[in-house]
Amino acid sequence: MIKTMKRKKDRWSVPADAEFVKSNGHGAMNPTITPNGDRIYFHTTRKSENKTKTGIWYVDRMADSWSEARYLHSEFNQQVSDLDVHPVTGGHLYYGASIKTGFGKHDIYRSRFHNGKLEPGINIGSIINTAENDSCTVASDESYMRLVQKK
DSSP: OOEEOOEETTEEOOOEEOHHHHTTSSOEEEEEEOTTSSEEEEEEEEEETTEEEEEEEEEEBOSSSBOOOEEOOHHHHHHOOSSOOEEOTTSOEEEEEOOTTSSSSBEEEEEOEETTEEOOOEEOOTTTOOSSEEEEEEOTTSSOEEEEEEO
16 A cells, blocks of 8 residues: 655654545555656556556646546556556656567566657667566666666
């Protein structure tokens, strides 16, 4: 479950369920926040368009709260096999996926944010991706990557 806290006068409040997951009934996990703090991506299962959808969802910051949760479009969620994504400056996302055209069992991809939409992910290449299971975290300015390679 995703919890939130607020800092007031150098003290943190007691953790409470995030507003955007309270009514879900399925919980949510692996939140990642965009570098500017305006969007949170997370993994959950919930209803959208009268269908139950599991995958990456997001909420946008509003004046004093968060928007309703939105499903990150189907084309993106069909490709992603990680439970989390790594947003960087400019709105781009890094994530892991197991796709037959990849270099290994599980590769790292980058999806470019362009014209208000995420484009299909591009495999970031054989210099980083191996024949094994690769995953990463990426600095928000894309200056470095922490790479994990599992056999």
